[in-house]
Amino acid sequence: MRTFMRSVHYAVEGIAYAVRTQRHIRVHLTTTVIVCIAAAWARLSPLEWTALLIMCAVVISLEMLNTAIELTVDRMGLERHPLAKAAKDVAAGAVLLAVVFAIVVGILLLGPPIWQRVFGA
Numbered sequence: 135m136r137t138f139m140r141s142v143h144y145a146v147e148g149i150a151y152a153v154r155t156q157r158h159i160r161v162h163l164t165t166t167v168i169v170c171i172a173a174a175w176a177r178l179s180p181l182e183w184t185a186l187l188i189m190c191a192v193v194i195s196l197e198m199l200n201t202a203i204e205l206t207v208d209r210m211g212l213e214r215h216p217l218a219k220a221a222k223d224v225a226a227g228a229v230l231l232a233v234v235f236a237i238v239v240g241i242l243l244l245g246p247p248i249w250q251r252v253f254g255a
């Protein structure tokens with residue numbers, strides 16, 4: 135149990151570090167809060183909430199892994215290298231893909247109910 139609590143403690147330290155140092159993670163967290171307010175206002179079903187929350191979690195988690203990869207690459211050496219570039223670019227690409235899919239899911243789920251409530255059509 136002590137080992138588990140220590141692991142949780144280190145994980146929370148990791149989350150705090152990411153939030154403190156990474157502007158993109160703060161942007162994703164703010165977006166998640168806005169999406170949750172919109173989902174509550176649009177009265178989404180539990181299944182729709184699940185899809186939205188999964189997408190938010192995927193984006194934030196991938197952004198944190200992207201940060202971990204950037205830190206690891208920089209720790210190995212700050213000189214320019216094509217493999218360092220590829221590692222960082224692939225990690226950034228993973229975040230971008232997740233963000234694009236999250237936007238599509240958000241529009242599909244939030245678009246129609248918000249449109250209906252705003253324009254009554």
Ligand SMILES: Nc1ncnc2c1ncn2[C@@H]1O[C@H](COP(=O)(O)OP(=O)(O)OP(=O)(O)O)[C@@H](O)[C@H]1O
Nearest residue numbers: 156158204211212213214215216218219222223226
């Ligand atoms: N050591 C390196 N060798 C070659 N190219 C690199 C290296 N470090 C960074 N790059 C290139 O510069 C880009 C930006 O890298 P950087 O480490 O500044 O991350 P970032 O995109 O600014 O991330 P963040 O804003 O989240 O800190 C990388 O995607 C990569 O293309």
